[in-house]
Amino acid sequence: MGQKRDSGLVPQPPSLCSQDDREVNAMADTRIPPTEVGAAAARIELVGLTKRFITPKGDPFTAISDVTLTVEPGQFCAIVGPTGCGKSTTLAQVSGLEQPSAGTVRVGGQLVQGVTRGVSYMFQADSLFPWKTVLQNVMTGPVLTGTPKRQATPLALDWLRRVGLSGFEDRYPHQLSGGMRKRVAMAAALINEPRILLMDEPFGALDVQTKAIMQTELLQLWEQLRPSVLFITHDLDEAVALSDRVVIMTSSPGTVKDVFDIDLPRPRGDVQDIRHEPHFQELQGRIWSSLKDEVDRAYRQTAAAA
Amino acid sequence: MTAASATLPLDRDVDLAANARRARARNRTWVWVGRVLVAVLFIGGWQLLTSIGVLDKFFYGQPSAVWNSLVSLFTVGTAFGSIWLNLGITVQEALEGFVFGTIAGVVIGILLGSNRYLSNVFSPYIKVLNSIPRIVLGSIFIVAFGLGVGPKILLAAVLVFFAVFFNAFQGVREVDQNLVANVRVLGASSFGVARHVTIPSAMTWIIASLHTAFGFAIIGALVAEVLGAQLGIGLIISQAQGQFDPDTVFACMVIMAVVTLGAEYLITLLERALLKWRPPVRSDTQQAI
Ligand SMILES: Nc1ncnc2c1ncn2[C@@H]1O[C@H](COP(=O)(O)OP(=O)(O)OP(=O)(O)O)[C@@H](O)[C@H]1O
Ligand SMILES: [Mg+2]
Numbered sequence: 196m197g198q199k200r201d202s203g204l205v206p207q208p209p210s211l212c213s214q215d216d217r218e219v220n221a222m223a224d225t226r227i228p229p230t231e232v233g234a235a236a237a238r239i240e241l242v243g244l245t246k247r248f249i250t251p252k253g254d255p256f257t258a259i260s261d262v263t264l265t266v267e268p269g270q271f272c273a274i275v276g277p278t279g280c281g282k283s284t285t286l287a288q289v290s291g292l293e294q295p296s297a298g299t300v301r302v303g304g305q306l307v308q309g310v311t312r313g314v315s316y317m318f319q320a321d322s323l324f325p326w327k328t329v330l331q332n333v334m335t336g337p338v339l340t341g342t343p344k345r346q347a348t349p350l351a352l353d354w355l356r357r358v359g360l361s362g363f364e365d366r367y368p369h370q371l372s373g374g375m376r377k378r379v380a381m382a383a384a385l386i387n388e389p390r391i392l393l394m395d396e397p398f399g400a401l402d403v404q405t406k407a408i409m410q411t412e413l414l415q416l417w418e419q420l421r422p423s424v425l426f427i428t429h430d431l432d433e434a435v436a437l438s439d440r441v442v443i444m445t446s447s448p449g450t451v452k453d454v455f456d457i458d459l460p461r462p463r464g465d466v467q468d469i470r471h472e473p474h475f476q477e478l479q480g481r482i483w484s485s486l487k488d489e490v491d492r493a494y495r496q497t498a499a500a501a
Numbered sequence: 502m503t504a505a506s507a508t509l510p511l512d513r514d515v516d517l518a519a520n521a522r523r524a525r526a527r528n529r530t531w532v533w534v535g536r537v538l539v540a541v542l543f544i545g546g547w548q549l550l551t552s553i554g555v556l557d558k559f560f561y562g563q564p565s566a567v568w569n570s571l572v573s574l575f576t577v578g579t580a581f582g583s584i585w586l587n588l589g590i591t592v593q594e595a596l597e598g599f600v601f602g603t604i605a606g607v608v609i610g611i612l613l614g615s616n617r618y619l620s621n622v623f624s625p626y627i628k629v630l631n632s633i634p635r636i637v638l639g640s641i642f643i644v645a646f647g648l649g650v651g652p653k654i655l656l657a658a659v660l661v662f663f664a665v666f667f668n669a670f671q672g673v674r675e676v677d678q679n680l681v682a683n684v685r686v687l688g689a690s691s692f693g694v695a696r697h698v699t700i701p702s703a704m705t706w707i708i709a710s711l712h713t714a715f716g717f718a719i720i721g722a723l724v725a726e727v728l729g730a731q732l733g734i735g736l737i738i739s740q741a742q743g744q745f746d747p748d749t750v751f752a753c754m755v756i757m758a759v760v761t762l763g764a765e766y767l768i769t770l771l772e773r774a775l776l777k778w779r780p781p782v783r784s785d786t787q788q789a790i
Contacts, residue, residue: 268536292685292686310686310688313689314686315686316686318679318683320679322683323678323702324680324684324698325778325779326701326702326778328778334682335687335697336687336688339689339693367777367778367780369779369780491668
């Protein structure tokens with residue numbers, strides 16, 4: 196904080212100059228405003244989704260191009276692909292936080308035009324509010340949608356119990372371990388009982404044991420609520436163990452390369468155990484051979500650019 | 502055997518904690534010893550040099566005379582009524598300037614920080630205003646608004662405003678966009694974004710600026726009083742200066758230093774209460790171990 200106090204001692208004007216909006220919004224056609232659709236899970240339909248950014252140099256850069264993909268209501272769909280291929284970008288378009296340059300996203304039949312209710316998003320980066328306690332973090336969703344604090348508090352306490360964090364409600368995020376923070380984020384995402392759950396490498400930074408526990412927990416919670424899930428991961432075991440469908444994306448600019456249906460029976464129980472089933476291994480092998488080319492290509496691309 | 506192995510680490514824990522406590526106490530003692538030593542050396546040296554005539558006490562004052570003058574300020578009073586009356590006026594000016602300047606700085610800083618268009622429109626004007634020497638502003642205010650408390654409050658507020666404004670502005674600009682995205686997905690309106698993310702996040706910066714801002718408020722009030730006033734510590738200072746009485750000037754400085762230290766302490770309390778969510782600074786954690 197020493198740095199911040201310095202800037203008070205010497206009040207230097209921060210740069211007030213403008214920085215251009217980096218997004219190219221090509222779409223301004225007739226769109227229906229977002230409305231609430233039924234409480235249950237919703238279908239996610241991406242058609243010809245393309246997103247271009249303006250790089251700092253001023254050139255357009257295509258992050259994803261022509262992504263077409265459907266997630267059935269209540270389906271668990273994993274997206275895997277080489278780094279930088281546009282997975283997070285795809286999720287941002289589905290959430291309505293960004294507008295696609297071309298193509299459409301529909302959630303439950305409704306065109307996504309802005310942030311839509313009933314969508315929960317676990318971001319790739321840590322996104323708990325550091326100034327809120329664990330309890331306040333989990334309560335933020337219900338409070339923002341108009342639930343009185345008196346009802347939101349017991350609800351949040353119940354969700355903290357479900358993710359195994361009873362007794363930690365008064366801590367601040369910096370007082371938790373990385374795995375605990377992910378649990379809080381999971382409770383904060385699920386407390387709104389979303390129709391759509393977007394998860395961007397939620398367990399990417401965790402150790403193997405914690406990851407396995409969290410995956411099993413996620414599956415249990417998902418089976419209670421059954422939202423449609425878009426789940427980004429680099430871990431093929433995780434993708435196969437959790438999902439009904441695995442989508443492979445090509446290297447940049449990303450588009451859908453392959454779709455694999457995972458016909459392992461549900462409920463899957465402990466993810467640690469199904470890893471050793473022969474059918475699991477076979478599916479995992481097929482997916483890896485499809486992904487391998489893309490990873491190689493992406494690596495060569497970055498190496499050539501450097 | 503089991504009992505021994507169970508108590509052994511416990512004993513060591515107790516030792517560790519006691520050692521840490523002792524080390525901390527020793528540390529603090531030495532800091533205070535150092536502080537007192539600096540004061541004794543400085544004041545004693547000053548007293549000595551003015552007594553033996555190396556420094557002329559007519560120009561530089563003398564600690565014992567400063568003390569006498571301090572006592573007489575509180576017992577006899579001043580040419581403009583009791584010291585408490587004058588001190589009350591100055592503190593009131595500084596406080597009001599501090600409050601108005603902080604409110605304006607926070608509101609305008611957050612507004613311009615979160616609105617690119619407004620910040621582009623206003624940035625040249627703010628830079629121009631910020632480059633005007635404050636003492637010139639003080640003269641203008643006194644010419645325009647007379648010798649009452651108004652221009653003092655105004656000058657203090659202007660000084661405070663810029664300190665707080667730039668920090669609030671920067672604080673808003675530094676908001677983690679991830680958190681903004683998160684709160685928007687959770688259903689926040691732009692008011693909700695401000696309430697749940699922008700303001701708490703900028704608060705770190707704003708509170709940091711309040712420490713210096715209160716100093717500026719005192720300076721603003723004093724300078725404006727020196728430039729022209731009917732009451733106040735600044736008036737006593739300028740009067741003493743006119744009568745070649747450095748001791749009273751120093752005595753007034755001591756009084757204002759005490760006020761500033763008190764205010765600084767209150768702001769630190771406020772900071773602790775508002776920013777208790779912050780992880781401790783590393784040196785604090787190390788001290789705790
Ligand atoms: N705001 C932006 N401006 C310019 N380029 C961007 C922006 N956001 C993303 N990109 C670019 O788009 C591409 C895709 O980024 P994205 O974050 O979607 O990748 P990803 O597939 O999620 O990668 P990872 O697996 O490493 O998280 C990257 O090359 C990135 O540099
Ligand atoms: Mg990503």
